[in-house]
Amino acid sequence: LAALSSTFVNEDDAELSAVLAQDADGRSNLTSWEAVLAPGARPDMRAAGGDAVLLSDTRAITTCIEFPVTGPTLLATQRWARDGAEEPWRLQCHRTIPYATQVEARVALRCDHRGCIAFGKQLDSMR
8 A cells, every 4th residue: 555655646636525525423435545455345357448648747647448347347537747747657536437338327436545435326316
């Protein structure tokens, strides 16, 4: 986890911050990276079709298609930043949504240096 934390920009994602919640018992809707990366916590997957767009010397976006062993194909996007043109790139946020013909996105994943929140869609609202 120490190596992962050095990969991220230590900056809260505004979208995650806007929906971050904690109940009276201190439980949160944010899943820590320790839990996200725990053995068996996520499906095996491979990625393909990666693209990168340099927005400037210090900002970039990458995309790829992720193919989990179980579940729908996913579109993943990442925002990257660095302090200067000679500095290493660091991850600002990672996002995924289901990405397949005739598959409605029921869950979208948003992650930053703190961990991830899965945004779910209620089945009743899909009718």
